[in-house]
Structure formats: C-alpha cells, structure tokens
Amino acid sequence: MSIQQALAPRQPDEKLNTIIKLAVLAVGGQGGGVLTNWIEATARSQGYACQATSVAGVAQRTGATIYYMEMAPMGEVAPVFSLAPAAGDVDVMIAAEMMEAGRAILRGFVTPDRTTLIASTHRALAVSEKMVPGDGIASSEEVRAAAEVAADKLILFDMDRLAIENGSVISSSLFGALAGSGALPFPRAAFEDAIRASGKGVEASLRAFGAAFERAQNAAVDPAEATKVAPAPATAAPQGPAQLTRKWEALTTRVSALPAPAQEMAQHGLRKVVKFQDVAYGAEYLDRLETIASLDEVGHGYELTVEAAKYIANAMAYDDVIRVADLKTRGARFARIQDEMGAGDRPVALTEFMHPRAEEIAGMLPATMGAKVEANPKTMARLDRWFNKGRHVRTHKLGNFLMLYVLGGLRGYRRRTLRHRYEQEHLTRWLDNVKGAVAQNYAFAVELVRCRRLVKGYSDTHARSLSKFDRVMEGAELVRTREDGADWVARLREAALKDEKGEALDGAIQTVRSFA
Amino acid sequence: MAERSFKKEVEHLRQGKGETFTGEGILAITKALLENGVGYVGGYQGAPISHLMDVLADAEELLGELGVRFEANASEAAAAAMLAASVHYPIRGAVTFKGPVGVNVASDALANLASSGVNGGALIIVGEDYGEGSSIMQERSHPFAMKSQIWLLDPRPSLPSIVKAVGDGFALSEASNTPVMMTVRIRSCHVTGSFECSDNVAPPLTVKDALSNPKKDFNRVVLPPAAFAHEQDKIDNRWPAAEKYIIEHKLNEMFGPSDAKIGLVCQGGMYNGVVRALQRLGLADIYGNSDIPVYCLNVTYPLVSDEFAAFAEGKDAVLVIEEGQPEFIEQTLSTFILRKGLKVRLHGKDMLPMAGEYTGKVMLDGLTAFLKEHGPDLLPGQARAPNQPAPAIPDLSKTVPTRPPGFCTGCPERPIFAAMKLVQEELGEHQITGDIGCHLFACLPPFEVGGSTMGYGLGPASNAAFDGGGEKRAISILGDGGFWHNGLSSSIGNMVFNKSDSVAVIVDNYYSAATGGQDVLSSRADNPTKATQNSISDAVKGIGVKWVRQIDRTYDVTKMRDTLREALTTDEPGPKIIVASSECMLNRQRREKPLRNKAIKDGTRVEVPRFGVDEDICTGDHACIRLSGCPSLSLKKLDDPLRDDPIAHIDQSCVGCGNCGEVADAAVLCPSFYRADVVHNATGFEKWWQGLSTSVIRWLQSRRAAKRLEFPETV
CATH class of the missing domain: 3.40.50.970 (Thiamin diphosphate (ThDP)-binding fold, Pyr/PP domains)
Incomplete structure (x- = not known):
C-alpha cells in the first residue's frame, strides 16, 4: 500500500479495540509480580496473546512500582504490544493502595472515556507523611473525589483488610476484584484456575479472591463514612468501690451543669484525669473548667470551654514515671497484647524499653528535695551515672512486674513530687494567660488553649516540645492586640507541628516580628 | 542465595x-x-x-x-x-x-x-x-x-x-x-x-580444550x-x-510501504512504542503493519550509509526516533545526507524531546508533530484540530506523597543511620559521602545522611580531599558489595596510603543486597560453587588499617553510636574503619521463615518476636519514625476526641528486628515500645511457671483495680 492510497479515508483496524491495556501500580513488596503472573496465565488460558513487563530493581524496595500488560485474542501472528502504559490509554488500572490510586490518576492513567479503576482504600503511609510531628497524613478523600471523576468505572474498597481477614495477601483480593469487575472477558473459573496452578497458599488465596469477587460485583465503592470511626461515647459508667462511684456521680452531675456543647468533651476529660490520679483530681479538673466556662458565652457557641475541656485534661494527665508504670501493669493491657499478637493461650514474654534520666528521678522526689537535687550539678551527674541507661524490663516476670507495679501504685504520693509542682505551675501560667485574654479577644484565647497540643513526648522530645510551646506563646504576645491575632497564633502552631527542629516555626515567628 | x-x-x-x-x-x-x-x-x-x-x-x-x-x-x-x-x-x-x-x-x-x-x-x-x-x-x-x-x-x-x-x-x-x-x-x-x-549446541571448542593448547x-x-x-x-x-x-543478513528491518513520501527511522528498542503511536493515530494495524515506512535499526552502530540512502530515496522527510542524548544516530545520518547530497529533510530531536524516556505520550506527540508538518492528511481529525475539551480531573499533585525506595522492614542498615543521626546531634553535622547500594537510601528522609555518590566502591575515595582531617573528621559509607567490587583498593587502600584521618563505615549485609541478594566474598552462606566467608575486617587489616571495629549486631544502636563517636574523636592516626555487619532482613526472612514455620509445626519450641506500641503512652510526636522510617512502623488515628495527632503503630509485617526499642533507648525517646515474644510449643515447666506468675500478676492487678475506679476499655 502506498502513502497516496492511504490518503483515501481509511478504516482503522477494528482489532485494535480488542487490545486490553492493564497496569498495576503498587508499593514494592505488595506482590504485584504474583498478581501479574496470575493475570497473564488467565489470559493465555483463554486463547489470548499476552505480554507483561515490569520495572524491577531497587524501585521494589518499598518504593512505588509499576507492572504493565497488554492482551488481545491470538491471531495468525502475534500482535505488537507496547511495553509501557501511556497516559490516556489504559483500560484497567489496579492500584494496590490509596495514594497509588492517586498517583495513577496524577499520571493520567485513569481517564473517564475508558478506564476501570480498581483500588484498595487502605493506606501504606509514605515516610514524608509519618515524619511530621503533627498530623501529616495525606487526604484519601481528595483521591476518592478525583477517582470518581477520572474513572469510567470505579471499584474501591479496603482490599488489604479483606485479604488479611481471609488469611491471605492483597494480591489475591486485587485479583478477585479484577475478576469481579468484569473488565476482562474471562469466566471466574479461569481466574481461579490460575491461582490453583501457581500452587502456593491456594486455599487462602481463593478465599480472599472469592470475597473480593463478591464485593466487586455488589456495592463496589465503599461509602466514605464507612472508613471513618465515630468516637466512642463516654457514657459507660466506671466500676469500683461504692464510695468512689458516689463521688464519681457527683462529678458527672457537675459536668451536666456545664454548657451543653462542652459536656461530651468534659466527660472524656474527666475520665482521663480520674484514671490518671483519682476523683479528687477530677474535682480539680472541673474547678478549672468551670472557671473558664464562667468567662465563656453562648454567642461563641462555648468554643472556649469545649477546647479547654480537652486541653486542661491533657495537661493534667501529664506523662510521668508513675503513669507509665501504671499503664504498663494494667490487666487490660496484658489482655490486649495477647489478643493483638494473636497469641491465643500461648505464653507471651514482654519486654519494655525504658530509659530513665536524672531528670526523671529528680522529678519523682518530693518537690523541695527534688529542686535541691536538681540545682546541684554534681548530684545530678551522680544520678545520671546510676540511672541513665537503657533498661529492658521483662514485665511478664514477677520481679520486674512488681517493680513497675509498685511505681504505678505511687499515685497517692504523686501530688508531692517535683514534677507535679512543675506541671501545676505550667498549667496555671497558661490558664491565667488564657483567662486574661478572653474578654479582649475571644478567638485569640481559644487559640491559646489549642496551643497546648504542642506539649508532648518524653525526655528530650518533651523538653523540645515545651520550648516550641514557649516560643509560640511568645509569638502570640506580639499579636495579642491585633484583630487577626487568633489567625496568627493558629499559623504559628501549625508551623510548630511541621518539622522536628522548628524551622517552619522560626520562619513564622520572623514573619510575625516583621510586622508586630 | x-x-x-x-x-x-x-x-x-x-x-x-x-x-x-x-x-x-x-x-x-x-x-x-x-x-x-x-x-x-x-x-x-x-x-x-x-x-x-x-x-x-x-x-x-x-x-x-x-x-x-x-x-x-x-x-x-x-x-x-x-x-x-x-x-x-x-x-x-x-x-x-x-x-x-x-x-x-x-x-x-x-x-x-x-x-x-x-x-x-x-x-x-x-x-x-x-x-x-x-x-x-x-x-x-x-x-x-x-x-x-x-x-x-x-x-x-x-x-x-x-x-x-x-x-x-x-x-x-x-x-x-x-x-x-x-x-x-x-x-x-x-x-x-x-x-x-x-x-x-555445545561449544565446538571448550575453554578446557583451549587450556590444553595455549595460543x-x-x-x-x-x-x-x-x-x-x-x-x-x-x-x-x-x-x-x-x-x-x-x-x-538484513540485520536492520524495513516495515511498511516502499514508496512513501515520509518515513521513520527508529532504534530497535523503540519499535513497539512507535507502532503503538501509529496504531493510536490509525496508521498501523494490530500486527504492526504500518502505512508509513519504518526503518528499524536493530544495529545502531555502525550505521550503514548505503542502506539509509536507499531508505531515504524519494522521501521528503524522515523522523529519527532515538531515545536519550546526545543524538548520535541523528548526527551521523545528517552527515550521510550532507556527504551524499540527499534531498530529504531530517527531523528528530527538534520534534521529540532531547532528554528523558520516550513514553507513550511523548511518542504520540512527536509523531503527531512530524505528521502535522509532512503528512497532515494522514492524521485523524481529532489530532489535527482537537475540539473536545479534556474533562477536568482534580489536581492531586499536592495530595499524593512521593514514594521513593527505602530500607525494607527490619533492615539492619536502618540502625546504623539512626546511630549516625544521633552522633551528629551530639557532635554536629559532618561531611559524609555515600556509595552505591541499599545504604544510599540513607540520603533520603528520615535520615538525610550523606550528600554524594561517585561510583561503586568509591565512597571513601570521594572523601579523599578531606583525608588530611580537621576539626571534624569526614565520614564515608561503603557497602560490602562495593568493598569487594572496587572499594578495597580504590577506597581503603587509598586511605591507608595517604594516611587518611577519615572514618569509613563498611555496611556488611552478607550479600550484594541491592541487586537481589547475590553472594559476595564475605557472604556467610555456604555456596557450593563459590568461596564465601572471607572477612572484611581481616582484608582491611591485611592492607594496613590499624583502627578497625567489627560490629556483629547493627541493631545495637547504642553500641553503634558509641563506636562512631569513638571513631570521630579518637587520637589514633590513620583511617578509622567500622565494619557494621548484620544480615539483610529480606534474605534472612526468606531463609528463616520456612524453617521457623516448619519448626512450629513439628512441635519445637520457638519464640516469635514482634514489636508493639502502647497507645496510651505514645504521645504522637513521631520522633521514633524520624529515626527509623520502617515500613511496619506507621501511624494510627485514635477515636479518642482528646487526641489530635495520630500515634505510632506497628503493623503485622513487623519482623521483630528490635530497631524501634533500641532507638527509643539510645535516643531516650519514650517508653511506648514493647516487644512481645510469643512462645510456640512452650515446655511443660515453662507453661507451669508462666501460669503461676500470671496468676500472681492477675491477683495483683485485680487487687489494685478493686480499689479504684476502673473504666471499661473503649478500644
């Protein structure tokens, strides 16, 4: 055929439409290779010519990785297939993780004219998401929204969980979802035969395959709400000696007297502080909260009280040695671990990783004595020599358990410790600051309360978080009188949560200084 | 293996x-x-x-x-x-x-x-x-x-x-x-x-035969x-x-009609991509039969001038499809055209990008550009004048995080770089060079250790300018693969000869791990056809290094950090070499897991370790992750309205390597981590003793619980 002839209107080869282009986007180690082999075997068994390729190598080490295949009914000679997916030219896109679905969309592999997108909603978090001191988790909802626009047909549910529930791995459930989607013109039995032929973990794979097949055929897209967990209501009453439960009831009556929007949060807060110390401490919590509530007003929807209910509880239930020892020795914890490890009735040996420093020891001393010790560098150095080393505590052993048990039982003594004094002082300063701001700038006061979120961690991490908190507070002082002061405090706080060293915070403070 | x-x-x-x-x-x-x-x-x-x-x-x-x-x-x-x-x-x-x-x-x-x-x-x-x-x-x-x-x-x-x-x-x-x-x-x-x-076909002359008759x-x-x-x-x-x-022998192939006005010249490796673009333009059928002549270069060097001239004969224009730069093929063909005085117009990197992979989209765009100029009638209407607006798909470029490769779950190299990060927190930032191998992932977050790679086995050599020492010593990384490939002579020998004052860390994971776990000289496995078990430490000492520290369990972060600190501060002259050895976890799991499962099945006593995080104790600061980046150490959002930030969480893929606990210990992070060793097929005595202490522990727990308010667990 000459080019001149070709100039006449020409019918494109109908057979081109029979090529099915399928890509798998996965995180290295998810079994994308196994899945590819299964699909290939299925296609070949059904008289299709099939070609698969992958980009192996270091990209497989937990990085994003892609598998690609094309298939078409076998003719006289083999069709010419492409070795890589092209944007706008993919019929079936399988994404083995939610952000990989996002990446597929981003790369143009999912288009409304042709693509069936089969994606698992579970998350394997990227390092960049996990490193952030605050909450750096990328939004699955944005990917979901984009998928709904970009895909011609969408199958979206947690295929990882479904695989685990059936004792298998995600490649099986992805394969089941693919079969159930009807995107490939092959019968279910052909897919299952491919699993059987591979000969490894066949029963579990078939179970996960079957479950995913059914899901893909019925309600194929999980509603967004199904993946969110509603907070547990704090209504269940605690158990204990009658005298204590009576006192507890008195406290809950006080909670009922708080502004309605704050009651739920106050209930949670109250539990936390009582669990941390005792009912008297719960009363102190409510004293503080009621003071804040008295300054609050309905016009603002009691936002200040709600936030205070949350952060005063967090501040009062600080993380000291006694709390850690208490939490580590509770019966419910032992049961939970036994369950999480799937240990059944097998013995479980527990090892805790603890590393006390001189500061923690001094903090445990009676306040006056502790302060003296802390003021003396020589004594501190000696304490460090004695105590500052990593301790692997085997809590399932009676002796070690007893040591932690005794420490955890020191709650009655806690109020006399140096650490408690520090925490009380810090709490008072912060709340006074808040109280002083309410009348002048309500939103600003609310933001000051929220800054308590910055205080967390143990040892050095705790010290660093306190210093961040202090710097944000100093920055807040500069904008106290500004109308948009609240926005600036919020910005400072968000900046402080962005990175470990506080570089973003330094930048934000500089900005504030430039105009304040 | x-x-x-x-x-x-x-x-x-x-x-x-x-x-x-x-x-x-x-x-x-x-x-x-x-x-x-x-x-x-x-x-x-x-x-x-x-x-x-x-x-x-x-x-x-x-x-x-x-x-x-x-x-x-x-x-x-x-x-x-x-x-x-x-x-x-x-x-x-x-x-x-x-x-x-x-x-x-x-x-x-x-x-x-x-x-x-x-x-x-x-x-x-x-x-x-x-x-x-x-x-x-x-x-x-x-x-x-x-x-x-x-x-x-x-x-x-x-x-x-x-x-x-x-x-x-x-x-x-x-x-x-x-x-x-x-x-x-x-x-x-x-x-x-x-x-x-x-x-x-067996070789007509084997190498053994040749040895008998040297030439x-x-x-x-x-x-x-x-x-x-x-x-x-x-x-x-x-x-x-x-x-x-x-x-x-017609090593190069011609496809399509012989008498067209335009043609394509492509590297053999590009052929399928070219055909796909032609298929999408309606110019080739499913079997690759093309309406446009294609000269497919299965031999890209040397280019044969007469063969090209025959192809170009009578054509107005030719497009060269050559991936990568510079455009060697296009340049040579230009020379042919000039020398022979051919009349054909040559296109290539003017219509296709100079750099980068020729993906489906690039190929389609390049061919479309060529046809627009030299054969517009061949193009389908859509390509000539696109009229249908593309649907607006929300932009996810700010949402989707990058996912570069990183250390595997339980990788023994992770604690080495955690230790290095900790040492730098004490002694300040150091000049660090990397090498080729898995350990190069350390230059990515969360470690961000090392700033260059000059070639396989050349990590220490690429720090040579700093060998004279100074206020702070330079550090270099070298893998066991790189060490045997080139590092022993080019890097370590170089350090010894030049009396280097620098520190080199040799990461020994028992394999050429990054390339798929092949054995090297120092591999610990017995290989029937290769000699393994050759010590890196001995080799290093053998060529004259005096200060050598061998670490046989890299997961001991404290020891790792202390050894690094010693190397950076010791008065000892000459190169300081740390050989940090622990088996690649990917290979170790592949080797041990089947054995362990079999042992459990056979009734042998086996302890299976896994790590966990106490939810109430973790404050959600993620300091542990910044010293780890382990895939199994992830985050979890609690349904507790009092908590803002997600907490650390260890999933089922944990192999119990111990890095989390060691890091929490060495960096004095927090007491949230615990290790749970599930004992399979426990002995009778063990069960009896465990039962006894468990009942005492339970008695103590309920005794305390009875004296205070106990809240039902919400999770």
Whole structure:
C-alpha cells in the first residue's frame, strides 16, 4: 500500500479495540509480580496473546512500582504490544493502595472515556507523611473525589483488610476484584484456575479472591463514612468501690451543669484525669473548667470551654514515671497484647524499653528535695551515672512486674513530687494567660488553649516540645492586640507541628516580628 | 542465595527444536546463548540484568553439562577482561552487566578488547538502565561502542527479535573480528513472550580444550606498533566487513510501504512504542503493519550509509526516533545526507524531546508533530484540530506523597543511620559521602545522611580531599558489595596510603543486597560453587588499617553510636574503619521463615518476636519514625476526641528486628515500645511457671483495680 492510497479515508483496524491495556501500580513488596503472573496465565488460558513487563530493581524496595500488560485474542501472528502504559490509554488500572490510586490518576492513567479503576482504600503511609510531628497524613478523600471523576468505572474498597481477614495477601483480593469487575472477558473459573496452578497458599488465596469477587460485583465503592470511626461515647459508667462511684456521680452531675456543647468533651476529660490520679483530681479538673466556662458565652457557641475541656485534661494527665508504670501493669493491657499478637493461650514474654534520666528521678522526689537535687550539678551527674541507661524490663516476670507495679501504685504520693509542682505551675501560667485574654479577644484565647497540643513526648522530645510551646506563646504576645491575632497564633502552631527542629516555626515567628 | 530463584524456569532452557519457549526476556537471552554454542559466560549483577546473572547461576548444572564455564565476575571490568579468551581462541563468550555504569567500570578492558579484535564471537549484553525505575545517572552506553568501535545491537523488544539478535551478534562479531554489544532496556529484560526454540549446541571448542593448547599472537597485544595497526585494521577491514554483514543478513528491518513520501527511522528498542503511536493515530494495524515506512535499526552502530540512502530515496522527510542524548544516530545520518547530497529533510530531536524516556505520550506527540508538518492528511481529525475539551480531573499533585525506595522492614542498615543521626546531634553535622547500594537510601528522609555518590566502591575515595582531617573528621559509607567490587583498593587502600584521618563505615549485609541478594566474598552462606566467608575486617587489616571495629549486631544502636563517636574523636592516626555487619532482613526472612514455620509445626519450641506500641503512652510526636522510617512502623488515628495527632503503630509485617526499642533507648525517646515474644510449643515447666506468675500478676492487678475506679476499655 502506498502513502497516496492511504490518503483515501481509511478504516482503522477494528482489532485494535480488542487490545486490553492493564497496569498495576503498587508499593514494592505488595506482590504485584504474583498478581501479574496470575493475570497473564488467565489470559493465555483463554486463547489470548499476552505480554507483561515490569520495572524491577531497587524501585521494589518499598518504593512505588509499576507492572504493565497488554492482551488481545491470538491471531495468525502475534500482535505488537507496547511495553509501557501511556497516559490516556489504559483500560484497567489496579492500584494496590490509596495514594497509588492517586498517583495513577496524577499520571493520567485513569481517564473517564475508558478506564476501570480498581483500588484498595487502605493506606501504606509514605515516610514524608509519618515524619511530621503533627498530623501529616495525606487526604484519601481528595483521591476518592478525583477517582470518581477520572474513572469510567470505579471499584474501591479496603482490599488489604479483606485479604488479611481471609488469611491471605492483597494480591489475591486485587485479583478477585479484577475478576469481579468484569473488565476482562474471562469466566471466574479461569481466574481461579490460575491461582490453583501457581500452587502456593491456594486455599487462602481463593478465599480472599472469592470475597473480593463478591464485593466487586455488589456495592463496589465503599461509602466514605464507612472508613471513618465515630468516637466512642463516654457514657459507660466506671466500676469500683461504692464510695468512689458516689463521688464519681457527683462529678458527672457537675459536668451536666456545664454548657451543653462542652459536656461530651468534659466527660472524656474527666475520665482521663480520674484514671490518671483519682476523683479528687477530677474535682480539680472541673474547678478549672468551670472557671473558664464562667468567662465563656453562648454567642461563641462555648468554643472556649469545649477546647479547654480537652486541653486542661491533657495537661493534667501529664506523662510521668508513675503513669507509665501504671499503664504498663494494667490487666487490660496484658489482655490486649495477647489478643493483638494473636497469641491465643500461648505464653507471651514482654519486654519494655525504658530509659530513665536524672531528670526523671529528680522529678519523682518530693518537690523541695527534688529542686535541691536538681540545682546541684554534681548530684545530678551522680544520678545520671546510676540511672541513665537503657533498661529492658521483662514485665511478664514477677520481679520486674512488681517493680513497675509498685511505681504505678505511687499515685497517692504523686501530688508531692517535683514534677507535679512543675506541671501545676505550667498549667496555671497558661490558664491565667488564657483567662486574661478572653474578654479582649475571644478567638485569640481559644487559640491559646489549642496551643497546648504542642506539649508532648518524653525526655528530650518533651523538653523540645515545651520550648516550641514557649516560643509560640511568645509569638502570640506580639499579636495579642491585633484583630487577626487568633489567625496568627493558629499559623504559628501549625508551623510548630511541621518539622522536628522548628524551622517552619522560626520562619513564622520572623514573619510575625516583621510586622508586630 | 539470590532474591529470586529461577530453578524452575531454568528447566525450560533444555527445550529443543520444535518446542515453544514462553517466559521472560532474560531467560530467552540465556536460551539463545546456549543455542549459539557459547563457550563461557560471566558478568556482574545490577538492574536490569541482575536476574540474568541469577538465571545463569541457577543454570550452572546445565552449563556444566554443555561444557560452558560460568564465572560470577568480581566487577564489570573483570567480566569484560574475561572476553580476552575470545581474542586468541575461536570460542564464543558472553558477559553481561548494567549500562552505562557497568560500561564505565569495564571501559579499560573493553577498549583493549576492541583494539585487539576477536577471533571467537564476543558479546557484551548491557542492561540499559534509562528512564522510569532507573537508579543511576541518566546516560547512554552508545558512545562507549562508538569510541572503542564495538558494534551496538538494539533489538526490537520481543522475544524472537532478542533471541535472533544474540545469534546475529556472535556471527557479526566473528565476521568482523570485533566485539559486539547488545543493549536491552529494563522492560525488555522482563518482557514476557514466546519464541520457537532450536537445540542447544555445545561449544565446538571448550575453554578446557583451549587450556590444553595455549595460543598467543604478539600482533594482538595492545602495544606499539601493534596498537597502531589495530586502529588501521578497524577502519580498513573490520568496519567494511561489519557493514557487509549487516546488509547481506538484513540485520536492520524495513516495515511498511516502499514508496512513501515520509518515513521513520527508529532504534530497535523503540519499535513497539512507535507502532503503538501509529496504531493510536490509525496508521498501523494490530500486527504492526504500518502505512508509513519504518526503518528499524536493530544495529545502531555502525550505521550503514548505503542502506539509509536507499531508505531515504524519494522521501521528503524522515523522523529519527532515538531515545536519550546526545543524538548520535541523528548526527551521523545528517552527515550521510550532507556527504551524499540527499534531498530529504531530517527531523528528530527538534520534534521529540532531547532528554528523558520516550513514553507513550511523548511518542504520540512527536509523531503527531512530524505528521502535522509532512503528512497532515494522514492524521485523524481529532489530532489535527482537537475540539473536545479534556474533562477536568482534580489536581492531586499536592495530595499524593512521593514514594521513593527505602530500607525494607527490619533492615539492619536502618540502625546504623539512626546511630549516625544521633552522633551528629551530639557532635554536629559532618561531611559524609555515600556509595552505591541499599545504604544510599540513607540520603533520603528520615535520615538525610550523606550528600554524594561517585561510583561503586568509591565512597571513601570521594572523601579523599578531606583525608588530611580537621576539626571534624569526614565520614564515608561503603557497602560490602562495593568493598569487594572496587572499594578495597580504590577506597581503603587509598586511605591507608595517604594516611587518611577519615572514618569509613563498611555496611556488611552478607550479600550484594541491592541487586537481589547475590553472594559476595564475605557472604556467610555456604555456596557450593563459590568461596564465601572471607572477612572484611581481616582484608582491611591485611592492607594496613590499624583502627578497625567489627560490629556483629547493627541493631545495637547504642553500641553503634558509641563506636562512631569513638571513631570521630579518637587520637589514633590513620583511617578509622567500622565494619557494621548484620544480615539483610529480606534474605534472612526468606531463609528463616520456612524453617521457623516448619519448626512450629513439628512441635519445637520457638519464640516469635514482634514489636508493639502502647497507645496510651505514645504521645504522637513521631520522633521514633524520624529515626527509623520502617515500613511496619506507621501511624494510627485514635477515636479518642482528646487526641489530635495520630500515634505510632506497628503493623503485622513487623519482623521483630528490635530497631524501634533500641532507638527509643539510645535516643531516650519514650517508653511506648514493647516487644512481645510469643512462645510456640512452650515446655511443660515453662507453661507451669508462666501460669503461676500470671496468676500472681492477675491477683495483683485485680487487687489494685478493686480499689479504684476502673473504666471499661473503649478500644
């Protein structure tokens, strides 16, 4: 055929439409290779010519990785297939993780004219998401929204969980979802035969395959709400000696007297502080909260009280040695671990990783004595020599358990410790600051309360978080009188949560200084 | 033990005439070598041809039966040097390595080989690591072929073409006394398909036979005056012989009509992509029958001027599709056009991008641009004047996080870099260089350790400018693979000789781990055909390092950190070498997991460790993650309205390596981590004793619970 002839209107080869282009986007180690082999075997068994390729190598080490295949009914000679997916030219896109679905969309592999997108909603978090001191988790909802626009047909549910529930791995459930989607013109039995032929973990794979097949055929897209967990209501009453439960009831009556929007949060807060110390401490919590509530007003929807209910509880239930020892020795914890490890009735040996420093020891001393010790560098150095080393505590052993048990039982003594004094002082300063701001700038006061979120961690991490908190507070002082002061405090706080060293915070403070 | 076993697939290599082979590209290449009577094979692993080395290793039995020698060479240079056997003897030899870094390493041997010329066919199979998934600098192997005059094959990426190219390569090599390089791109190595087999052929002359009848010819030695004669021979005899062979055996292919006004010239490796673009434009059918002539260069060097002229004859314009830069093929074709006074217009990098992979979209856009100018009537209406607006898909570029490769779950290298981060927190930032290998992932978050990589085994050498020392010592990283490849002499020897004051950390994970877990000299496994168990520490001491510290459990972060601190602060003169050894967890799990499962099944007592995080104790600061980055250490959002930030969480994939606990300890982070060892098949006494202490513990727990308010667990 000459080019001149070709100039006449020409019918494109109908057979081109029979090529099915399928890509798998996965995180290295998810079994994308196994899945590819299964699909290939299925296609070949059904008289299709099939070609698969992958980009192996270091990209497989937990990085994003892609598998690609094309298939078409076998003719006289083999069709010419492409070795890589092209944007706008993919019929079936399988994404083995939610952000990989996002990446597929981003790369143009999912288009409304042709693509069936089969994606698992579970998350394997990227390092960049996990490193952030605050909450750096990328939004699955944005990917979901984009998928709904970009895909011609969408199958979206947690295929990882479904695989685990059936004792298998995600490649099986992805394969089941693919079969159930009807995107490939092959019968279910052909897919299952491919699993059987591979000969490894066949029963579990078939179970996960079957479950995913059914899901893909019925309600194929999980509603967004199904993946969110509603907070547990704090209504269940605690158990204990009658005298204590009576006192507890008195406290809950006080909670009922708080502004309605704050009651739920106050209930949670109250539990936390009582669990941390005792009912008297719960009363102190409510004293503080009621003071804040008295300054609050309905016009603002009691936002200040709600936030205070949350952060005063967090501040009062600080993380000291006694709390850690208490939490580590509770019966419910032992049961939970036994369950999480799937240990059944097998013995479980527990090892805790603890590393006390001189500061923690001094903090445990009676306040006056502790302060003296802390003021003396020589004594501190000696304490460090004695105590500052990593301790692997085997809590399932009676002796070690007893040591932690005794420490955890020191709650009655806690109020006399140096650490408690520090925490009380810090709490008072912060709340006074808040109280002083309410009348002048309500939103600003609310933001000051929220800054308590910055205080967390143990040892050095705790010290660093306190210093961040202090710097944000100093920055807040500069904008106290500004109308948009609240926005600036919020910005400072968000900046402080962005990175470990506080570089973003330094930048934000500089900005504030430039105009304040 | 390599990461992937080909034992099962290797059986297919025994297939003979009349049978159809179905499988992966690398297996097809191996089969083709056997069908062409290869006498010896070797190479050095590295993506994309790592698996080719694994296949050869797994096929050693079959190779032995045929009298073929397999050598796992110490480096690409060693592999290329092995081809010297084909200089004097009529034996076909093939080696494989990654390009272009492997070609860089091998270039000395390759240049000498090319100068000497070969008697038996010499084939260098280069895995061209360019474009998506590549882990190296983006360059082409092409200029190495040009500068040393080694013929370069770039076959179409389908199994029959690749298999044919192996045979063509040997024959071309012998016809022109020149070594031949065959490039296969990453996807071609792993592409699946079928081809018709021939019988395997034992080499007519084996290397063993040759040893019995040694030959030498001074004229083949690269020394003047022979070297001058070699160069003349290349131009006067070898080149014309190659051109003749290429034309007569039609190594390059023509597709489509013969009398069109326009045409395409492409590298063989680009062929499928070109056809796909033509298919999308309605200019080719499913079998690749094209309306536009395609001159497919399965040999990209040398280019044959007469063949090109015949193709260009009567055409108005030609588009050259050549991936990567510079555009060597396009430049040569321009010269042909000028010298011959051809009237054809030449397009290439003016319509296709100069750099980067030619993906489906790039190819479609390039061809569309060419057709718009020289054949607008051929284009479908949509491409001529797109009228349908593309649907607006929400932009996810700010949502989707990047996901670069990183250390695996339980990787023993993670604690080394956690320790290094901790030392730097104490002593300040240091000048650190990296090397090639998994340990290079340390330059990414969360570690961000190391700022350069100069080549395999060259980590310490690339710190040489700082060897004189100063207020702070320079640190370099070197892997065990790199150490044996080149590092012992070029890096450590260099440090000793120059009285370096720097610190080098040799990361010993028992394998060439990044390339798929091949054994190296210091591997701990017993390998039936290789000598392993050679100590790195001994080697280092042997060449004169006095300050050597061997760490046999890298997970001990405290010890790791203290040793690093000592190396950075000691008064001892000379190089400070730390050998940090722990087995690659990927390989260890592959080895141990089946054994463990079997032991549990057989009723043997087994402890299975896994780590956990106490939810109430974790404050959600993620400091642990910034010192780890382990895939199994992730985050979890609690349904507690009092908590803002997600907390650390360890999932089921945890292998219990201990890094979390050790880091929490060494960095004094927090007491949230615990290790739970589930005891399978506990002994009777153990169960009795455990029962006893558990009941005491339970009694104590309920005693305390009874005295206070107990809240039902909400989670």
